[in-house]
Amino acid sequence: MAAAGSVKAALQVAEVLETIVSCCVGPEGRQVLCTKPTGEVLLSRDGGRLLEALHLEHPLARMMVACVSSHLRKTGDGAKTFIIFLCHLLRGLNAVTHKEKDSFVSKNIQTHGRHWKNCCQWKFISQALLTFQTQILDYVMDQHLSRHFLSIFSSSTKERTLCRSSLELLLEAYFCGRVGRNNHNFISQLMCDFFFKCMPCESEFEEVFELVDDCFVELNVGVTGLPVSDSRIIAGLVLHRDFSVYCPADGDIRIVLVTETIQPLFSTSGTEFILNSEAQFQTSQFWIMERTKAIMKHLQSQNIKLLLSSVKQPDLVVYYAGLNSISVVECLSSDEISLIQRITGLSPFMLPQASSQCEISNTALVKFCEPLILRSKRYVHLGLISTCPFIPHCLVLCGPVQGLVKQHEDALHGAFKMLRQLFKDLDLNYMTQVSDQNFISSPIYKNTTESSQLPEIVNGSIQRPYQGTIVKNKDELEKIQIYVKVYSNLVVPSVELETHGPCSTPKVTPTDTHQTDETLRCLSPKKTRVIDDHDPFIESNSTNSTRENSRIEISYENLQATKIAGNGDMLPVRYKSLEMGPSQNYCFSSIPAGCVLPVGGNFEILLHYYLLIYAKKCQQSEAAMVGMIIANALLGIPKILYKSKKGIHSFPQIYIRALHSLQTNQPMVSSQTGLESVSGKYQLLTSVLQCLTKILTIDLVINIKRQPQETYDLDSEEEL
């Protein structure tokens, strides 16, 4: 049996997934209860976990889930947004194909459609998507979006120090989407306290993130049956074991780590022990005993009070330890051992071969060592003295049921993963040549063809009978003139720009700046096209905004374009590294570590906005199309976030205000406090686009009814 792998099928699947995940998105999201075949009950708002729990059968769905899991492995965040965005993209693509069949469509769309139909349809679009992802996205991020980035680091100092209040905002926004509505404040506060308690000084936070992320399981203790508000932080390390023997001690407490039994055994693996007489047996037993005794005595003489062992020690060892007032903790997991090693720099104690007179070097000091009782279960509580930039602390997570404790644990772990990701620079690279050519050529081209050939260039949009708009456009044109005047003042630094780029290719920046005159002149016809271009998209997008709204948007678009022209002159200063070749210009830039944006769809609206501008300027029709589709799909996320809001907090209002502030070059005002990571969003976008290209390249799904031959063929199964 085979089924056509079309956008339509993928859309159906994605829509089903979207309905499930969209109920848990954002601060208003709700919980989902998952049961396991073992009878365990799990509460979750984690998109990845939900998709996993569904055990989907549909091949396309499984592919999507596999893509989500691979994205999650990389970043640890954004599964729900992934699905929503993918769904909107598919919807956009689907709408385009519908338009194509529909005779009553605008002409430029029709030409696009026909064009795509002639090419091998989806394959072609997927290639365009790939081009977009690899080239244009980075360009837009770096050139336009980067102006809006905020940083999590405090700006007062030169060194990178974490700003506590920004971190709090970031975490709060993160936990809003991860834990129950009542607990996110508490949990984010807990995490923030934990982090700042673990951090010895404000500049060495990265090691802390790394360590906590790696060893999170060992650094928390779950307690069920208590209210969540009883969760707390305890200083020191809590081992999930009880003492085999506990001897209270204070003052100087030294510890050693062993990974083998201290009592010598008759034979080790690979050897043979030959017993010839009973006396020999007795003497060897006696020797073993004496030896054990001697070692323990020796440990005591070295002032060692605690023995941490990764294996079970024989009764004899425990007995002699007790006699020498050494406490023993056995059966520590390898993870616990490695955590202790990381914190203290302690290496396992090797049993002295010959005599035990030598000094034991591998010891560490602890401040205290005592039993800790949590809900009538006993744990070992160690006050390790740290030698690395991490002050050991443990989280005690309480909750009425295991499922909730687990949810909080997962959310906290995810938050550390997210932060770790946030503090990495993310490289962006793109070829400026392509875009440069576009940007440079367009005004020049228009300059020459302004009067005669324009209608053809703009895909005949001028001929469209949009009387009303044209009338409006005239008004707009006047406004544009005003803005142009405003910006003509700003164009002054173009002289500086010349000095910045002394070589022959100063056009690494978005152009238009030093060609102000031409730009100005060509603005009016160009913008007319933009309006006509944009209009059908707004409709196809099926936004809930009214027609009136879209009109307003259009006028904003117009104005914005001029603004960009003016803004270009500020950009060159920001470039970090710029390599210029004689023929091609590769730009290597990055999203610096710690870049954040306010939550509530800010990133999406910004990118949407800049993509629209890009798409309008773009020459290649399919690239423009792809840009448009992506730009419109991006709005899907803020739409869901503001779904329940009314009045001035409803989505159309927010959107219009955002666009307004963008075009007047004012800072965007967000109704929500909270921050989110830019690099996380960027990575999400690229992952979704990659997933979409994968989906689009499939044309047939073939169902095989046979036992899978080899295990590793089912890698998607494992990811589930």
Next chain:
Amino acid sequence: MSRLEAKKPSLCKSEPLTSERVRDTLSVLKGIVTSCYGPSGRLKQLHNGLGGCVSTTSHSSALLANLSVTHPILKILTTSVQNHVSCFSDCGLFTAILCCNLIEKVQRTGLIPTTVIKLNKHLLSLCTSYLKTEACGCRIPVDFSSTQILLCLVRSILTSKPACMLTRKEIDHISTLILTAFLLTIPENAEDHIVLGKSIIVPLKGQRVIDSTVLPGILIEMSEVQLMKILPIKKSDSLKVALFCASLSGDLSDTGEGTVVIGYGVSLENAVLDQLLNLGRQLVSDHVDLVMCQKVIHPSLKQFLSMHRIIAIDRVGVALMEPLSTVTGTQPIGSLGSISPSSYGSVKDLCTAKFGFKHFFHLIPNETTVCSLLLCNRNDTAWDELKLTCETALHVLQLTIKEPLVLLGGGCTETHLAAYIRHKTFNEPESLPKDDGYTQTELQLITEAFCSALESIAGSLEHDGGEILTDMKYGHVWSVQADSPSVVNWPDFLSRCGCGLCNSQEELNWSFLRSTQHPFAPQTCLPHGAVGSANNLTLDCFTAKLSGLQVAVETANLILDLSYVIEDKN
């Protein structure tokens, strides 16, 4: 190679709480827990169709552990209650009833979950902060100079478990025993860090409850034959004790990962036995009087020891090791070789005792915090319930030592709290923090639901068709017999409130609990000085109830917040 099987897709249901089936099962569960509540609660007989004994209970932990709950939502509810009970032993039914009621009442308001959850949390914090203030009118500080309050607390717990089948006299006896046992576990010379000892409950089924008793030290059960073998002990001040955790059966210990080759004619058994006998000789020369072993003692060694008038007791079991070690002050010995003299301990005396048809070894310690509570009851199922109740009471006493407060029982705390919240939201709305997330109407709706959920707990104490009233001054609970005339002079029919603190001599106004309540500021019933003299109060554990309240509301919020249930069908 493992067998590969395709996983079945999961079942995904949206808005689970709106489904009729879930509501029905929730109300069934609510019916079960509500009918068990309180001294006049109905008992449940649990029997497994596949075998095992039939048990009669009204204890939440016994009940919920045996109910097979299939729906995930109910599973969340029951595990949450069970977890609470394993932490605090008490107030399990309270938590379950409150959670069920809250879900039901809040659903009836028809508000969206976001608002409901926010408000529930808000009201909960109002409750907890009130309970934690000095001004709280439903809590009493515990005076440790007299046993009055502690005895009332224990008695209330015993009374609320009808499945123990105790008469009033028996209840008094058992409560005294429990309190004695608890007091025995408190170390005499208390330092800043007190470690409580342990009361070991020793079963003695089929005897009269009155025969139950408390003994200091440890009882070890023995067969009569074994006991006969033990010769009369030579009297001295104290007896020297050795306690082994290593096996003395003569088995070979771990020989390592390699191979051990034994030459022809070499008998390791003999070698080990020699070693054991050497050990015996050492014990004799160290003048040990009593040898106890967690595991098995080799018969030859036993024989050898008894020849030297040393008492040997083996197979003590791991559970008794820790109390034995503390009682005798020994260090469990893990070596068959030389024994350090410091590992020996001592007991004051050792005697044999017979209770009912069972024979015991009784270790009488010099000074210790371990005691044995010999618990008798007529039949197995009543004994099980009694044991559970005793454990609850002992745990509650421990909790009360940590937090020396008790709450009024008999439903008075719940109605008082409800009155307080109602008063706060209706009469003093300005004292509440402003939040734009809800309107005043929504707040009042949810307050009404929350309060009626609290009050219905007090209401569920009544199972015999009577009426529950509440007074308009203190907000306490009063109950009336079923057959009383409808319009009467209330003071004639009411004598004392649910907790026993107020009586009807005062001029009070009453209203039915089920009717609409008018907000009023509840007052504290009596000045605290008079509390000590009040006898026969019904009291509840403060810590357990506070946590139960929090857990119930948190669980209810969790369940109300569910938008999907994904059931894995594999």
